[in-house]
Amino acid sequence: MYITSPGFSHISSEAALGKRASPVSRCEQKLACSGANIRSLTCSESSYSFHRVPEQDKPDLLFLIETWHQENSPRLLLDQNYRILLSKTDDQRGGGVAIVHSSRLIVTPLFREFHSRNFLLARLSSVTARPIILIAVYFPPDQARKRQMIAHVVRVLDFLHSRYRSFGLLTFGDLNSDFFDNSSKDAENRSKLLKVLKSNGLSVHAAKEPGTATRVQGSKASYLDYFLSMNVEVTGLKVGEAIGSSDY
DSSP: OOOOOTTOOOEEEEEEEEEEEETTEEEEEEEEEEEEEOSOSSSHHHHHHHHHHHHHTOOSEEEEEOOOOOTTSOOOOOOTTEEEEEOOOOSOSSOOEEEEEETTSOEEEOOGGGOBTTEEEEEEOOSSSSOEEEEEEEOOSSHHHHHHHHHHHHHHHHHHHHHOSSOEEEEEEEOOOOTTOTTOTTHHHHHHHHHHHHHTTOEEEOOOSTTOOSEEETTEEEOOEEEEEESSEEEEEEEOOOOTTOOO
8 A cells, every 4th residue: 555645755655564373374464654754843834734644645654753843842733533652852953753643553652761852662552462663763964963873773672672572663764874875974874874774684665766865955866764674564665745845
């Protein structure tokens, strides 16, 4: 199932989450998932475009990056069919992540000690015996802060592997690293991040085709936003248009 919406920059996928429960039965849950760097939930143009997605496309899960929300920011006026989890607030104006989910799903914050302004961890209740973990993450472009986020992700993944014998993982994030640009000045951090993903068995999903860059600044097109997965099946990846005034 493809999720597309004019005026909304998002990567869409149909994620089949499941495992074999017995030699003769299989429990499988299919979810329509989207992700977007929204560049402010409080911006009227972005907010209007964002609200069209649940209304028109009805995704099960929607990951939002760079929400720019604050403690006193108006809460999203989602209808009764959707709920939202927002990351912690601090004195930063930028950053921020969120997970919007269908109200028919049970999605709960998980291990809050790992939560930060740019990192949100949750668990999706499913019919499978294996827990499904959801992560929304934003890697700041500053190299020092990016290294800190890489180290934080390593700590979280190490903890999850020690906590669960087996689990599924679905992540969406603006990694601020173009895995396809070998000339990037961010080569060291990009190499370190790819090594972390590979060592933890995470798959990187990107629609590497003409016109599918996730950020466009003038004539420069970059691939910075990705779905990452482990022990889940992701199909039907598609990149849509920009949301509101965001250049993603």
